Amino acid sequence: MEQQQKRTAGTAACEPQIWLNSVNKKNKAELLEWLESANVKLVQINGQRTYGGPPPGWVGDAPPFGSEIFIGNLPQEVYEHVLIPLFQRVGKLYEFRLMMTFSGLNRGFAYARYPTKRVADLAIAHLNGHEIQPGFKIVVCRSTEKSELKLDGLPGFVDKASLERILGGMTTGVRAVYLYASPTSNTKNMAVVKYNSHREAALAKKSLCEGVQVLYGCPFTVDWLQQSMKQKLHAGTLPKPNSYLPQVCQYDNVKEEKFAPNAVQHLHLFCEKLKLGQPVYQIKFLGHGTFGWLRFWYKVVIPGHDVPFTGYSWLVGDKLIPTEKYQQAKEMVALRILKELGLIVE
Incomplete structure (x- = not known):
């Protein structure tokens, strides 16, 4: 048998x-x-x-x-x-x-x-x-030759240069990147990304839609740039992008007034202000997903905080060098911790 x-x-x-x-x-x-x-x-x-x-x-x-x-x-x-x-x-x-x-x-x-x-x-x-x-x-x-993608829901602290670098690591043929305020959120941004050809744009769309669409803790959507949006782009009527840095607000009656250029430094300033001790990051990359996604596990211990922060996340850009991968993952984790502590106001 x-x-x-x-x-x-x-x-x-x-x-x-x-x-x-x-x-x-x-x-x-x-x-x-x-x-x-x-x-x-x-x-x-x-x-x-x-x-x-x-x-x-x-x-x-x-x-x-x-x-x-x-x-x-x-x-x-x-x-x-x-x-x-x-x-x-x-x-x-x-x-x-x-x-x-x-x-x-x-x-x-x-x-x-x-x-x-x-x-x-x-x-x-x-x-x-x-x-x-x-x-x-x-x-x-x-051929209609669509060559422009719309990325909506991007965090306001990601500037044009950073986005160009991220997309350059994830896709090929990026010709230009433009940032505008999101039509669906008062705090997020939308990017219009132009590619050299329809083929490169189609491959980029497939690549960016693969896996979990999250950038620095913020979910975003990817689609072709529609004609109505294209007309506004050519007419110059799209609003300027939102620009903000996460603000540290009240936590146990302590308010942090300082600003820092990224989430890691914000968390550092907060821990310094409350004398909690500096965060210790442990990040382990688990492997590559398809089309450039990297899955990783993290654990962050703040000495003055009772419970360590642990979890899993995804990072875009398998072409980054190891130090860049680590720094981007660390930034994503710090931003997530700030949100979990209720310290971010977007």
Whole structure:
């Protein structure tokens, strides 16, 4: 019986892979042959398979906005060995991205980027409505090329330079960061983050949405910048960002009037004022989550306080050097302790 169960379990484990390999087997084989004969390399990341960006031998900057086209109504069994040569008839491709399902079929749409807007216009004119298979006329139009993200709910003490550094460690292709007052909170801020391309912005959105979205103890949201907000941005009507440092307020009839540039120093000043002894931090990083999240455990002992502060949290930025990781984690922990003690007024 045990051997039968093992054979059954082994068969069940193999079935999904057998099924995946059997889907569209003929076209997959033709794709592999074309890749080898044409010496083309494709890279698959996060559900999309990419050629170029830039292609081999490319010299110069990436193409301007407006040079990318959207390709829709694709038969799901059609791959790059058919699509890339078709779109190369119009002109040299800088990049081609085919959206893929887990089974190895395409998701029915793709993006192609040309060196100039003029060549992209030619592709739209010549290939929109092209019958790629009997009964399948593809749709070709200009891509919307979203490249701006909105991060809302950021703490007011995080300045532009700090945010640029954090995002630079978490994502790639950041072109500009702008801070404004949050439309949903009187004390928080909103950031508009511009990326060099739609692809980099989409990967950044996926990365930032992974795991727990908390920055220095404050939850934040990530979304595409909507048209209504974009219009306000261009019109210059978005309000200036809030700027505050956590204030230390009453605790056992003692009020701290001093300000410090960060939460660690605020806690230090508070403990010094009440003669509690300085906090002792113990921080242990437990491992990497996906897309740059670091989980850590902490314990902080304040000699004059009866109970140590312990817990778990997440930190953005696995590309930080060890000292930076420790300092950012320490800052998050100090801010959390100040909140737990009721010493922060936002």
